[in-house]
Amino acid sequence: MKLDTTVENACMTVRLSGRLAVDAAPVLEELIDHQLANIKELILDFGGVDYVSSVGLRAILKAQQKMKDLHGSLQLKNVTKPIADLFEMTGLDRILHFERKPRTLSIDGLELIAKGANGECYKIDEETVVKLYFDFVKEASALKEKELAKQAFVAGVPTPISFDVVECGNRRGILYEMIKADTLSKYIEKNVDRLDAVVEMYVTFCKQIHSIVPTTNIFPDAVTLACGYVDACEFFNDRQRAFLKDRLLLTQRQGTLIHWDLHPGNIMMQGDSLCLIDMGDMAVGTPYFDLGQIKQVLHYYAGLGLCYKFTGLGDANAMRVWEKFVASYFDHPDSEALAVIEENIDFYRAIKNVFLYLCNSGGETMRSRRKDFIFQMLPKEFAQLK
Numbered sequence: 537m538k539l540d541t542t543v544e545n546a547c548m549t550v551r552l553s554g555r556l557a558v559d560a561a562p563v564l565e566e567l568i569d570h571q572l573a574n575i576k577e578l579i580l581d582f583g584g585v586d587y588v589s590s591v592g593l594r595a596i597l598k599a600q601q602k603m604k605d606l607h608g609s610l611q612l613k614n615v616t617k618p619i620a621d622l623f624e625m626t627g628l629d630r631i632l633h634f635e636r637k638p639r640t641l642s643i644d645g646l647e648l649i650a651k652g653a654n655g656e657c658y659k660i661d662e663e664t665v666v667k668l669y670f671d672f673v674k675e676a677s678a679l680k681e682k683e684l685a686k687q688a689f690v691a692g693v694p695t696p697i698s699f700d701v702v703e704c705g706n707r708r709g710i711l712y713e714m715i716k717a718d719t720l721s722k723y724i725e726k727n728v729d730r731l732d733a734v735v736e737m738y739v740t741f742c743k744q745i746h747s748i749v750p751t752t753n754i755f756p757d758a759v760t761l762a763c764g765y766v767d768a769c770e771f772f773n774d775r776q777r778a779f780l781k782d783r784l785l786l787t788q789r790q791g792t793l794i795h796w797d798l799h800p801g802n803i804m805m806q807g808d809s810l811c812l813i814d815m816g817d818m819a820v821g822t823p824y825f826d827l828g829q830i831k832q833v834l835h836y837y838a839g840l841g842l843c844y845k846f847t848g849l850g851d852a853n854a855m856r857v858w859e860k861f862v863a864s865y866f867d868h869p870d871s872e873a874l875a876v877i878e879e880n881i882d883f884y885r886a887i888k889n890v891f892l893y894l895c896n897s898g899g900e901t902m903r904s905r906r907k908d909f910i911f912q913m914l915p916k917e918f919a920q921l922k
């Protein structure tokens with residue numbers, strides 16, 4: 537058994553290889569007893585471990601207890617199938633936090649089905665696709681999307697089954713059930729005569745998502761995330777930050793699901809019903825977070841001639857869809873009521889744009905434009921806050 541240890545900030549990664557059994561356990565125990573004083577996160581990389589005995593299991597539990605005492609965490613990474621099976625058989629899967637070693641995948645010869653901003657979708661077989669993230673997408677984001685997709689499915693969201701995480705060179709991917717259908721964007725483009733009826737379906741679908749209260753706390757709270765984005769955004773002054781956060785904290789905590797990128801390019805028309813994909817930003821919060829992003833894409837990007845590029849829905853149709861969508865979602869309000877609704881939508885739209893600014897979505901040109909959008913979306917007095 538070999539240990540290879542690296543420490544970065546308060547995170548120690550230990551790569552283990554060989555057999556974690558009676559001879560090797562004391563080595564791990566020595567590390568636990570003497571080297572963890574300032575460590576908050578211990579990662580044991582099990583990629584090279586081919587056997588674990590009961591003595592080895594006890595050493596892992598000891599490491600877990602030690603990290604608990606230090607108010608830190610223990611994670612096991614790259615756990616191979618036989619060892620994951622052992623954790624399950626012994627019941628330790630209920631107390632250990634571990635990630636399985638991703639299966640390796642080659643995309644040679646696979647058919648490219650579609651391309652998004654974060655990755656590409658390849659057909660594996662008649663039932664399965666892989667969403668392969670570009671190499672700039674962090675592994676943690678891929679894992680997060682898979683977990684959110686899985687929990688959304690359990691909560692009753694119509695979404696494809698998510699299977700394993702795979703690796704392809706330095707890219708990560710998720711295997712999904714293949715939905716043999718057009719995106720809602722494509723469907724609208726092909727069936728413009730059905731636009732009114734399709735918008736009604738789209739509204740009903742969004743309201744369905746917006747009424748689900750998940751029973752797990754895996755979905756982050758959108759208001760908390762949003763306050764974090766406001767804090768991290770360097771071009772706001774302190775009073776502007778306080779203004780935004782005060783208003784965010786007034787948000788009714790409904791605890792219902794939001795997707796946060798609920799445009800027609802992320803919905804698929806499966807038979808007569810709709811199915812949601814691209815679940816990486818799911819959270820709980822008010823529907824206004826979703827409505828803000830839907831307006832951004834269907835109204836604002838369409839105005840810039842960019843909606844087709846981002847979602848596959850033509851710009852003129854997108855504008856029509858948005859007008860009908862907002863009217864239907866709010867039961868056909870009069871123009872005064874609609875103005876109040878749109879002001880609120882614009883507030884949440886601005887918040888999503890802060891997030892997109894921070895992650896540089898759309899590249900440098902979009903980034904410099906986005907700062908101007910954000911001020912335009914907020915009430916006039918906001919810019920004057922000094």
Ligand SMILES: Nc1ncnc2c1ncn2[C@@H]1O[C@H](COP(=O)(O)OP(=O)(O)OP(=O)(O)O)[C@@H](O)[C@H]1O
Binds near residue numbers: 656712719801
């Ligand atoms: N399960 C699936 N079955 C069939 N096609 C899929 C599936 N998942 C994704 N796709 C196709 O791949 C495209 C891109 O997927 P997705 O929206 O998840 O990627 P993304 O890179 O995160 O996109 P975005 O540009 O919205 O950030 C979709 O528009 C769809 O055409």
Ligand SMILES: [Mg+2]
Binds near residue numbers: 652801802
């Ligand atoms: Mg998408």
